[in-house]
Amino acid sequence: MNIKQLNYFLSVAECKSIASAARELKIAQPALSLQISKLEHELKTTLFSRGVKGVQLTESGNIFKEHVRLMLTQLDKAVADLSELDGSPKGTIIIAMNQATDNILALPLCRAVEKKYPEIDLDLRTGLSYEVVNMLKRGEVDLAIIYEDGLNSDNINRELLIKENLLFATKPNHTNKYQTSIEFNKLTEYELVITSEKESQGYIIEKYERKTGIKLNKRRPYGQLLTSLRFACEGYCNLLLPSSAFYHLEDNKFIKSLKVVEPEIFRNVYIATEANRPVRNISLEIIKIIKNLTKEFNEKGIWQGDLP
Template identity: 25%
Template sequence: MDIRSLKFFLAVLEQGSITKASESVHVAQPALGLHIRKLEEELDLQLLERHSRGVRATEAGELLARHAELILRDVELAKEEMTNYLKVPSGKITIGLTPTAREAIAVPLVARVSRDLPSVHLTVKEALSESLVEYLLNYRADAALVYNTREGADQLAFEPLANENMYFVYPLKEGVREPDTIPLAEVLQHRLILPTRPHLVRTEIDRLASNLEVTPEIIHEVDSMPAIRDFVARGLGCSVMPHGAASNIIYSGLVGSRLIVQPEIKRILHLAYLRRRSISKAFDATLRVLKTVVEEEKQRSGGQWQPILAQFQRASTLTLEPNTVPAMSPMSHVQ
């Protein structure tokens, strides 16, 4: 068993076909098949099974794949430590972003890394906060911007970076000028399009509605913010989301937005990464760029994020300690 064979094995699983894998790794199909057969002979186990559309892992193959991913990640970390001796930051860095964070900063982040860190190969992965935490714990991402998650607090460091206010977004009516704010109780009187649980926005709306002893009228459930804002723009209902998530259609005049008050609903943006990891120059430099881009978005008029409030920053830092749960709700609210 060697590193090359493990890479080939994972490529076959990713492509679902030895033929496609041979093209992706630039190895002849017979040679690739030989590597797989030698792995099976060495382990005395069947690792792949054929089906009508290609191949898939057996139970033993899935177990090997998990080990192979960890082994190859350790090899990459070793390479990163060696490059740490270089003056110029270089290497592969993977950053995870939530959908709203991706819309807000992915372009300036990639542009800044390309300009300032030309020897860093940056990969951006998009997922919800819960999935990004799993990526970090499974070494599929080096760092991520996540919201209010407490999962993995014993293995991950969380740095609070910004607040994000929730807004009521609604189809604009010609000639009607609405106030800039709206009480939550009034929001709950509208026909709403919201994500399904356990999305943080939906979970918090359900919790606060229960506190008010109100049953919100949720007419559609959609697990995509871009889709929700399109539905709102077409007059199919209203929703709750960060201002930045709806900024394109707000500025185009298709929908209006009102800051939710009584209570205000905020969620906290954190930078998350493994506590115990090799801190390469590339990692350190990329995180500095990431923090700079987030800070610029906070300062931008109409930006996605706002400066973090002192009391929430103190509460959030509790997640930096292992096995500590902050005394705050998943989304913070202020009267």
């Protein structure tokens, strides 16, 4: 078994066709078939079921595919780690964050990294807060931006990036035109789109409900964040979100935000790395860039909250 065979296997699995994979890999189809057969013989199992419409992974093939992806990802990381030692950082850095943070950081972060480290390929992944944590735990990313969510964070190193405010976001109208804040108990007058307690936002809101003894009128989201924001812009719902999620919409007067008071709602945002793996030097440099961008956006008021 060798790396070339593993890459051949993944290509066939993704193309679902030996002929298509051979064209993509620029090798002869019989040669590719032979390498897959050798791999199956060595593993003493059948990885693909063959049919007139192509190939499909067997149960063994699916299991092997997940292990191969992880192995090749770790190998790529090892090569990138070693390349940094010669003073020429290059390769792929994978960062995971949720949609709100991605909205404010993705573009300026890509620009800053491209300018300072042109040989670095920045791979950004997004997901719900618990999905981002799981990516980090599985070793799929180099670093992540995660939220306070009450979940088990064993084997994760966390550093506070910002203590962000969750704001009341609604459609602008004549009633809230001059309003700048809203008391927590007044939120009961509105239906609020809130995620489940499994996700960070739902966890934080439930914590404040316990703290105040006030139960809010909650409903589940309308799909992804972008969809819920569209609903809010049209006046179909109200949201509790960090300003990072909608500052661009507020600038264009599609959304009006009010600061929640008595009490304010805060959520801790962390830069996180896997505790069992040494942090790459280039990752430390990118963390510095993320901190500088966060400070800049906080000072401009587009990412509201308290810096550490």
